[in-house]
Amino acid sequence: MLKDFLEFINTNQLCKTTDKVLVAASGGKDSMALLNLFVEGQFNISVAHYNFGLRGLASDEDENFVKEFSEKNRIAFYTTKSDTKKIAKEWGVSTQMAARQLRYTWFNELIVSEDFDWLATAHNLDDKIETLYLNLTKGTGPKGLKSIPLKKDKIIRPLMFAEVSEILSYLAAKNISWREDLSNQTVDYQRNKIRHQVIPTLKEINPGLANTAQVNFSRINDLNAIFDEKLERFKQSIDFGEIIKIPFLEWQSTPGFTLMIEEFLKPFGFNYQEVIDLLNATISGKIINSNTHEIVKGRNDWFLKKKWEYTEETNFHFKEPGLYEIGTQSIVLKVTTDFPSIMDIRKSEHAFFDFDAIKWPLTLRNWKHGDRFQPFGMKGKKMVSDFLIDSKIDSPQKNI
């Protein structure tokens, strides 16, 4: 197993033994196997365990279990705890969604503050196969066919080559114990249907399903790479001005154009059917709208622009902390008692405000000339317009 593990990391260039790797560990079989493989391979790892407090005492026992393994193997151990159910209720989202959001927000904070090279998660090959079938069932594009990516931004998944059965054999051979995560078995209704009803039937047809799937995934990755290469060429032909000009006539008869334009327009809030309607529209001047953008179909080009205007109606009001979806963006409002680290403050996707200085509801609106704010560590106030110039924000982005 160790040999396969090291070879898998090497072949896919996931990380080096000298890299600083943060390992997300729940204490379940996958993460304990991943931890032990990293220990055996003498990698430079630290452990992060999020205690969601969802199962009372059992949750604290999980935390202690991972902590003890870390201490025994002299690995730095990080932990944090939330009342996840309460937060989910406050945010008005499912416990699962809140847990996911909390988890990745905390991991990101650790990566930045402790300067980790990678975050390693313990997803296995069975997870990846299940996710493919889930994605296909619910509708998918090229990325979804790839299923769970092996490497994405700072996240690596070095256990993705292994089946659950191999992981269990490895743990038994090495005499490593783990904690059964009972919530796994009940929470995800759809995944459990795939896991317990669909996959076993497929394995009756092909007992070597896992190996077959690995070859399928390799081919799908190649298809994706070729697609990305062409999508990139397409994007380079687009004029990104205040109004984005898409050279439709030039590209419409190129193989795979529907998929390319769909992928390009997805971040602007357009879906497959809207793209098809626009492609089929014979009238020049046809307009389609997403929540945030509109496209005008010209004779040779498509013109894409933001709909957001400086009117009172398009303002967005936050009544309380929570997770909000605005157009295609998510915004999390969270109250924290910890003083933010300088690394956190510098990250452009975070903004910190003094709780005592704000009034509910908070309003999100475009900036107006004359708007000012008091930056962290500064005595006086600063013009928003100057801040945007200093930050070198491009003109079209200024209003987003």
Added chain:
Amino acid sequence: MLKDFLEFINTNQLCKTTDKVLVAASGGKDSMALLNLFVEGQFNISVAHYNFGLRGLASDEDENFVKEFSEKNRIAFYTTKSDTKKIAKEWGVSTQMAARQLRYTWFNELIVSEDFDWLATAHNLDDKIETLYLNLTKGTGPKGLKSIPLKKDKIIRPLMFAEVSEILSYLAAKNISWREDLSNQTVDYQRNKIRHQVIPTLKEINPGLANTAQVNFSRINDLNAIFDEKLERFKQSIDFGEIIKIPFLEWQSTPGFTLMIEEFLKPFGFNYQEVIDLLNATISGKIINSNTHEIVKGRNDWFLKKKWEYTEETNFHFKEPGLYEIGTQSIVLKVTTDFPSIMDIRKSEHAFFDFDAIKWPLTLRNWKHGDRFQPFGMKGKKMVSDFLIDSKIDSPQKNI
């Protein structure tokens, strides 16, 4: 339903109402729906029914049923009958495989002799979805992700937009009867597992699975189109001499190269693992073999050549009529009492011999200088070498 049918044919440019279309009809629900839609749409169709004689009297009743529908609607009706079980035994293949081979051989004969533009088969959307899951389970490349193609060579599948449930509603609404094909329900073990166990579970997760699948397939088609476009560019860079020279160094770092070289080498009998081994080989001069070809890995190029030599050992002996696999080629030897049509004789993939003039076992070998044969309708003999020159067969192909 008729509106959807006509729109589907139009959008996908399957055929025109004036085209001569041969419709393959078993008498089952799919083919009866397809026939009636073609009749309603006033297309120029003929019907072909193959009587496999697998279910005794019931098979003849199927034939009569389709014949009566055709007569009532004044459609030309073609039929033929085989003792399929006996032929399968003679050929040493499964009944299913023999039936498939017989069916498509006969259809091809009809297309050529009666000059049809298209052969239409009644595959539906459920068939297509099942085939995708079957392909994924058994291992698949880009083509397999496309599942059953809508149009391939002369075959079109105009019913592929419709679910079984829609087809049944249509038949009920139009008061069209059909014959239950009992063999369908038992023969295909793997497909039945997918149909009766996997798909129903997936529909619990997503009741709109069929619509979702159509969007998935549209995206997969686009991925395939982009792949084919790049594969074509790759092929154009290859030097097709007696030894095929593949410019490996030039292409190896291009996105998706593994899949491209795999697809290119598949017809030469190489599989995925052999391609991976060759890609990973660090030694220049490494050689891999398929049954028919070998590849030598040079520093900049790969050299691909035929292994077949003029030795006695590589000759192939046929003891009796049947279906034979030689390398990547299939050869069917079939005894026929019908005199072949001139169209059949002209097709380069068919060869007809006088049964009384041949001796078993037949030997397949490369031609030697001095070989002669007596062509159809000619009194004297002709040199094989002259025949090859007349036929403008390329030098590398001469020995295949």
